[in-house]
Amino acid sequence: MEWIKLRSLRSTRWVLLGGMAATVALGVVAGFNTRSVTGDPTSNVLAGIILGQVITGVLGVLVMTSEYSSGLIRVTFAAMPRRGLVLAAKAFVFGTVCLVAGEIAVFASFLGGMAALRSSVPHPSLGDPAVLRAVLMTGAYLALTGLAGLGIGAILRHGAAAVGVLVGGLFVLPLIAGAASHAVGPFMPELIAGNSLAAVKPVSGFTWSPWLELAIVAAYSAALLAAGGWLLIRRDA
Amino acid sequence: MISVRGLTKSYGGTQAVDDLTFDIHPGCVTGFLGPNGSGKSTTMRLLLGLDEPTRGSALIDGAPYAALRWPLRSVGAVLEARAFHPGRTARQHLLALAAASALPRRRVGEVLAAVGLSDAADRRAGGFSLGMGQRLGLAAALLGDPGVLLLDEPVNGLDPAGVRWIRDLIKSLAAQGRTVFVSSHLISEMALTADRLLVIGGGRLLADTTVGALTARGGGSLEEGFFGLTEGVR
Numbered sequence: 001m002e003w004i005k006l007r008s009l010r011s012t013r014w015v016l017l018g019g020m021a022a023t024v025a026l027g028v029v030a031g032f033n034t035r036s037v038t039g040d041p042t043s044n045v046l047a048g049i050i051l052g053q054v055i056t057g058v059l060g061v062l063v064m065t066s067e068y069s070s071g072l073i074r075v076t077f078a079a080m081p082r083r084g085l086v087l088a089a090k091a092f093v094f095g096t097v098c099l100v101a102g103e104i105a106v107f108a109s110f111l112g113g114m115a116a117l118r119s120s121v122p123h124p125s126l127g128d129p130a131v132l133r134a135v136l137m138t139g140a141y142l143a144l145t146g147l148a149g150l151g152i153g154a155i156l157r158h159g160a161a162a163v164g165v166l167v168g169g170l171f172v173l174p175l176i177a178g179a180a181s182h183a184v185g186p187f188m189p190e191l192i193a194g195n196s197l198a199a200v201k202p203v204s205g206f207t208w209s210p211w212l213e214l215a216i217v218a219a220y221s222a223a224l225l226a227a228g229g230w231l232l233i234r235r236d237a
Numbered sequence: 238m239i240s241v242r243g244l245t246k247s248y249g250g251t252q253a254v255d256d257l258t259f260d261i262h263p264g265c266v267t268g269f270l271g272p273n274g275s276g277k278s279t280t281m282r283l284l285l286g287l288d289e290p291t292r293g294s295a296l297i298d299g300a301p302y303a304a305l306r307w308p309l310r311s312v313g314a315v316l317e318a319r320a321f322h323p324g325r326t327a328r329q330h331l332l333a334l335a336a337a338s339a340l341p342r343r344r345v346g347e348v349l350a351a352v353g354l355s356d357a358a359d360r361r362a363g364g365f366s367l368g369m370g371q372r373l374g375l376a377a378a379l380l381g382d383p384g385v386l387l388l389d390e391p392v393n394g395l396d397p398a399g400v401r402w403i404r405d406l407i408k409s410l411a412a413q414g415r416t417v418f419v420s421s422h423l424i425s426e427m428a429l430t431a432d433r434l435l436v437i438g439g440g441r442l443l444a445d446t447t448v449g450a451l452t453a454r455g456g457g458s459l460e461e462g463f464f465g466l467t468e469g470v471r
Contacts, residue, residue: 001333001334001336001337002333003336004329004332004333004336005322005325005333008325008326008329008332008333009322009324009325010324011324066322067322070319070320070321070322070323071317071319071320071321072320072321072322074282074285074287074316074317074320075320075321075334075377076337077285077286077287078285078286078287078308078309078312078314079308079309079334079337079338080308080337081286081302081303081305081308082303236282236287236288236289237282237287237288
């Protein structure tokens, strides 16, 4: 049911494709602008995910909240009273699509960005395991943001509010928390993505293993989905 | 068959539904009549497991809704008009529901034909008129060929042709031996459609009777019979 729902909405398809294209475009521009010889070209050309994560996160929100705004949720729960299973199905279908789309977008960003790099700047290659790791993890990050959006949507049930929380959590929270202490950096998903997952050269303040950082992001998404699922089951439809 | 025993639902301080007990039998149209806010929609949502009752039980063929293996094959419900995503076509909406209940794809074509939406099947549902939206809702309810039908205010907003079409459909479904439970606040339409009547007011069951009996009580007018029952009930 959830797969048919996801693929039958033209708007989802176009937003996802548009988001992928924008991510790649930003990556190419960032690659073109990379001048520093000592910097991290890989993490630069993956910068497009700043936008990409908003796209996948918002789509995740809408996968859930559009059912509430249209009233479809009652039909869905009448067809499938096991609400945890409904959320799990949405997460599986949407997460998989985001993962595939995300990986395609970041690989394209990397290749496009590499092509745009000046010859004076070192060109990383996918043969380097650290580079491959950075690209793969960044694609996974896009899927995790999508799932986080789905979880927030299930918790709040209201599209605009959920998008607000998503964007606030991704971009505003690190600013506020960072004003208090720089030690919170490794816990903020958006900063994790740029400074650890996508980074080949270590960044000061982000010394933990990227695998640990990816696990932290995954934990956030899992917790949001779990909370969303618990609320879906407990609350009246 | 629907069996409700001591069904109660409170939201905060208000009793939306208060100690309802009744049975609804197959083969006839049972009307659920009551003023706005009397608890009709809440009762239907409790029957479908969309809300949790505070007390009491609402069983369909002896089991709670959540225990049904393929709910859409047992119960078809239309609770509100246009409960679909405007961006999908009618066909896709029904295909998704059919997939949820392991129903064959040809059922989608069959119910679309049954409600007269075959020509509009591949148009985005957002462009449907209210009448077409109601038809789509009914198509979804009929998808699993269920033995029980719950319809909440199905004729709201419909033009006379639509009203008559739904009335005829409801009566034919009951004549096929299904259990049909229709709520409405339109007394004249109820008089034409229903056989048995449950009258609800302020969340409480005021009468479990027939159209004929309540009309007789009202001296030949169902409306009078209804107002006689619900006068002063809040």
